[in-house]
Amino acid sequence: MEKMNYKTKQQDLLLSCFKAMRNRHFTAEDVRAYFLKKNIPIGIATIYRQMEKFVSAGTVQKYFLGEQNAACFEYSGDDCHKEVSHFHLKCENCGKLIHLECHDLEKLGSHLMAEHGFTLDPFRTVFYGLCQNCGAAARI
Amino acid sequence: MEKMNYKTKQQDLLLSCFKAMRNRHFTAEDVRAYFLKKNIPIGIATIYRQMEKFVSAGTVQKYFLGEQNAACFEYSGDDCHKEVSHFHLKCENCGKLIHLECHDLEKLGSHLMAEHGFTLDPFRTVFYGLCQNCGAAARI
């Protein structure tokens, strides 16, 4: 008795927005602003409700960065380069978000699985710390 | 011209609360509830303002778990066992938060530093994924 999903204009609009924001992260508010600028009316409730569906479908990833208390989203559709698992590094000092693609980090997933039975979700996981610049500054 | 910090009764109260919650994570609301139950009046604004100071001082760590949209805190004072860097694993399915102490994971920090110049903050970083139970269930 699973719920059916109707195809709507708003869904397509959102998808086009995600693609425009490809490889960047964005909040619900960013999406609203995107359409506001284009003079396309779309309700904030619709954005939130559709986001939830896109997340369930795996089209969009959701995670929290903390600084604002807004959820962040990132498009992860099929036409997105995601061969290499990509991680997020977030600088706690300057706030920069670094997208890191590193094969070595895949070992991390293997380790967590082998030793701790934990299936890592690399997309959603955010590494907090200090970026190169801020770390260097802190060490002076 | 740095700012002086006065010692107040509320600070001590908060500290005692943190110690009572040692090795558990809690939200601002949890702190308020803790004092409410003890019939100790303390303003929510004070809690938030003091939290900020404790976080700056490193007495308390702050991070986001996402499910509720509330910040989570965890006491990390000197009288806390933190010899081994401890990580948080958060199950995206059942919501369980696992405290993981693992020496092997310290290599992760070394790798991020050596290869990417990034200083990892293990306390704040949360690994998302599926715990043993939920992961096994998903693989059936």
Added chain:
DNA sequence: CTAAGTGCAAAATGTTTGCATACTT
């Protein structure tokens, strides 16, 4: 006495929900 902290209530966010209306199938 002065700087800093407190508590309240109000405002500012960010997100969810109820409900009448509109769109999909």
Added chain:
DNA sequence: AAGTATGCAAACATTTTGCACTTAG
């Protein structure tokens, strides 16, 4: 027609802020 989605406004939840008052130094 039946079921789902939309948009608005209201409700909620979390956090921040302005201001008069108290407290620590």
